[in-house]
Amino acid sequence: MTGKQELARFLRRRRELLVPADVGLPGGAVRRTLGLRREEVAELAHMSVDYYARLEQARGPRPSPRILDALSGVFRLTPAERTHLFRLAGTQVTPPASPVRTVRPHVAALLRRIPDTAAIVTDATYDVIAWNPLAAAVFGGDLDARPNQARRRFLGRPMESSSAEEFGAIVVARLRRAADRYPHDPQLTRLLAELRAGSEEFREIWATGPVHAPGHRSKTLTHPEAGRLRVNCDVLTVPHDDQQVVFVTADPGTPSARALRQLASRKRDFSER
Incomplete structure (x- = not known):
C-alpha cells in the first residue's frame, strides 16, 4: 500500500x-x-x-x-x-500552535476519585487548570484565580516553603520544553517575558539549560490552619495534552497525614452543608 x-x-x-x-x-x-x-x-x-x-x-x-x-x-x-x-502525508510535523489548556473528562474524573489526596493539573506553561477539593483546602483561595506556578515561584509567593531551589530548576526545565514546542503561543511568550524581566534568578537558571523528568519529590508546605506539612509530590503525565497531574500525599502515620485527613474531612463537611 x-x-x-x-x-x-x-x-x-x-x-x-x-x-x-x-x-x-x-x-x-x-x-x-x-x-x-x-x-x-x-x-x-x-x-x-x-x-x-x-x-x-x-x-x-x-x-x-x-x-x-x-x-x-x-x-x-x-x-x-x-x-x-x-x-x-510525507510532510514534516510542525509544532502545535498552543498548549492544551482544558482537562479531559477522564482526568477530571480521576481527581474526584481520590478525595484523600490533594491533586492539581497543570498545563505545559504551569497554569493550574484543575484541582480537587482537598487541593483547594491545602492551597486555599490561591487556586481560585487559576494561578501560574512559574509566576508564583519567581515573581510572587511560592506555594512551598522548602525545596524552592529544586522546584525553580524543575519549572525552568519544563518552560524551556514548552518554548521549543509552542514558539508562537502568545500566552507563553508573555509569561517568559515577565519572568525574564522580573527575576534575575529565573534568568540565571534559564542560562544553565536545566533538564528534569517528572517524578517524585518531597517538600514542606506551611498551611494557615494545619501548620507545617511534610508532603510527597508525585507526577502523572498526560502526554497527549502535555499536562501533568500532581498528587500531594503524606507518609502514613505522620502528623502531616493526620492533618491532611482533617482538612479533607472539614472540606467534605463544609460541602455537605
Whole structure:
C-alpha cells in the first residue's frame, strides 16, 4: 500500500468515526452515510469538496501543513494522531500552535476519585487548570484565580516553603520544553517575558539549560490552619495534552497525614452543608 493510500484510508476511518453532533452540526434525519459527509469535512476544514475527495481517493497532491492542521482539528486528533497524519502525508510535523489548556473528562474524573489526596493539573506553561477539593483546602483561595506556578515561584509567593531551589530548576526545565514546542503561543511568550524581566534568578537558571523528568519529590508546605506539612509530590503525565497531574500525599502515620485527613474531612463537611 502506498503512502497516499494509507493517508486516504486514515482519513476515511476518521471521518466515519464522527457524527454531526461531535463537530457542532445538526443531526437531522437518518443518514445513509457512515459518520460525517465529505462535504461536511471540507466545509469545516475550509477546503474544496473536490480537493478533500481526491485526498480520500488517494489522487490528491501532498497536502500542506495548513491542510493537515485543519483536518487534525476537524477529526479532533490527539498530538500522537496528528503526528501520524503528518507522517502518512510525507510532510514534516510542525509544532502545535498552543498548549492544551482544558482537562479531559477522564482526568477530571480521576481527581474526584481520590478525595484523600490533594491533586492539581497543570498545563505545559504551569497554569493550574484543575484541582480537587482537598487541593483547594491545602492551597486555599490561591487556586481560585487559576494561578501560574512559574509566576508564583519567581515573581510572587511560592506555594512551598522548602525545596524552592529544586522546584525553580524543575519549572525552568519544563518552560524551556514548552518554548521549543509552542514558539508562537502568545500566552507563553508573555509569561517568559515577565519572568525574564522580573527575576534575575529565573534568568540565571534559564542560562544553565536545566533538564528534569517528572517524578517524585518531597517538600514542606506551611498551611494557615494545619501548620507545617511534610508532603510527597508525585507526577502523572498526560502526554497527549502535555499536562501533568500532581498528587500531594503524606507518609502514613505522620502528623502531616493526620492533618491532611482533617482538612479533607472539614472540606467534605463544609460541602455537605
